[in-house]
Amino acid sequence: MTLLWALLLVPVACIPIAALLPSAQAVLALCVAGAVAVAGIAAALIPSALESPVFAGGQQLMLDALSAYNLGIVVFVFGFSSVYALRYFGHGARDGTFGRSKARRFGAAWFGFLASMILVLVSNNVGMLWVAMETTTLASALLVCLDFDPPSVRASWTYLMICSVGIALALLGTFLLCGEARTVTNGAESPFLWTDLMRVASRMRPGAVKLAFLFLLVGYGTKAGLAPMHTWLPDAHGQAPTPVSAVLSGVLLNCALYSISRFLPVVEGSTGGDGWAFRLLVPFGLVSIGVAAAFIAHEHDLKRLLAYCSVEHIGIIALGLGLGGTTAALFHTLNHSVSKMVAFFCVGNLAHDHGTRDSRAIGGLLKTSRLAGVGLLVAVLALAGTPPSSTFMSELWIARDGIAGGHLAAVVAFLLGAAVIFVVLLRPILGMAWAPAKEGQPTVRARAVDWPLIVLPLALMVALGLWMPVFLSDALTRAAAVLGGVR
């Protein structure tokens, strides 16, 4: 279908355009225009893809319910982040610190990043899926070291190095899985197409498929930030420019987790549905939550705080998948992405206004920067799972599904971890909100563009916590069905 091609080609076409535009402002405007165009195409595609998979390019490209759901989150977060980039870099574009060549570099990498994430979601060919994941690393590593100062170069290097090792292991897993598929198909079908893998899954030997999945889980899990492979994440997310942090945390991690979940039904097919692959996700999820709790408690840099919080939420999503709450895990993906995006927007504004990201150096938040302060407080409350936010709902569903599935110990550990994180995450934020303003701290008025950027997504989070629209619950059910539904 031509729309599917357009979805890929529009951001690809924007890469050279961004690299040639004459001014920084023009590049930033293009970022918004391109993101809106892609969101429009996606909006046209998603309803039909939820009904039945859309194919293009032979069978190489496919948009099914699972990828359509994730695509919706990607274009939403990317659209908002593009507008935020316009606001964030706007200053620099006017006073010259965000010059033309830097803007071109940013624009090209920004669209390269978007294109590669879309390719992750629409690839039916697992080899191409791997290529796309590798490209996301390259494009985002460029974005992380946009400022090219020693800390960001160092963070970018760690990111590139660790994720490259991960991606090499994922390629090995892909080879092992497709090699096994080749031996059972005898060349009748392509062993690289996911749809064909699903068809022959029941004939593949469980041992070989399990070994392949281990490599895939560790490989893509590195990119997803699952502990203990998360070590690159706080540096990269902390050092990146804020719009980039929002996209890295908000959707890149989802894309990596999506890549893992793609292979879950294949493993299930070959093992006869004994839930081995799902169970494997549980310890990774719990360890991620535990590690995040330990590190959040000692972190004062607001962006690194949010980065560790992403480790926690990716852990919760993995745990949700593992405990059989597929629908809840997918819902949590949306909630985390949107809340985390807003939290980064607010931190970016605060850091700009106050000249620091250290939570101890900022006080009187609700008075000195009212919108960003209240926004951050609400976003972090949502991230900590406070009712009536939608995050609370999805965490509740995960616990409910876990208990229904008889995984009482895991649920208790999860709730314990969530409670600890609630305390340690809110402590620095509440401190900033209620401590008296520090000496010399400016009082900042929000700009008009900040209102929709911060208020709209937060309102959505609260609304979804109180009321689930039919189309969303429908989309969740259909996407979960791709993964085998609620077990």
Added chain:
Amino acid sequence: MSLDADLLLLLVIGIDLFIGSTGRLGARIRACALQGLVLAALPLAIQGTGVLTGGERVLHTVLAVLATFLLKAVAIPYFLLRAMRQSGVAREAEPEHSLHLSLLLCAVLVGLSFWIGAVMLPPPEAGSSPLGVPAGLATLLVGLYLTVGGRTELTQVIGYLVLENGVFVIGQRVLGEFPLVVELGVLLDVLVAVMLMAVLVAFGHRPEGGSAGDGAATPAGGAR
């Protein structure tokens, strides 16, 4: 044909052990180049030289072999050597490490790979080399050890190069007849190229004293 592949794969394992046991950076890089050369010949040995005389994929195979050769045996080693010279100090790769211990560890990793290859993976089909998976796993594990244990960016990149060579060997073994495998391997080389670029550009121009916060892991730290 199986004999040729076996010999090449044994050579790959031998090079792993050599890389693990030498402290000289230049020797390591040259050994990587040799491994690249062996890897470029591997598709021909595994699929048979018949692919060069007939069939529709001749051009594709030739191009893939040529690309592997140029990247793994020529271009990447060349730039690695250049980065080494630029950093100046790097005659010894890891002077702190005991090389005997390192060699012993690599030997254990090779043994482990043979065990994993024998126990966990299904037996190879008749006619294909039984060494494929163990050789690939050994290369992968040695590469992983070198990457994780590498003290400087340069030794990490060399380790990564060995690691991806391991992935390439296993790919050849399980999916050898698909040209896509070589292409994906080439894309891994692109990552190495980007890392090298980073080493040459970003770390090469670090101002003196700028490495105080980020540890001793700077190849250029002493030179510039």
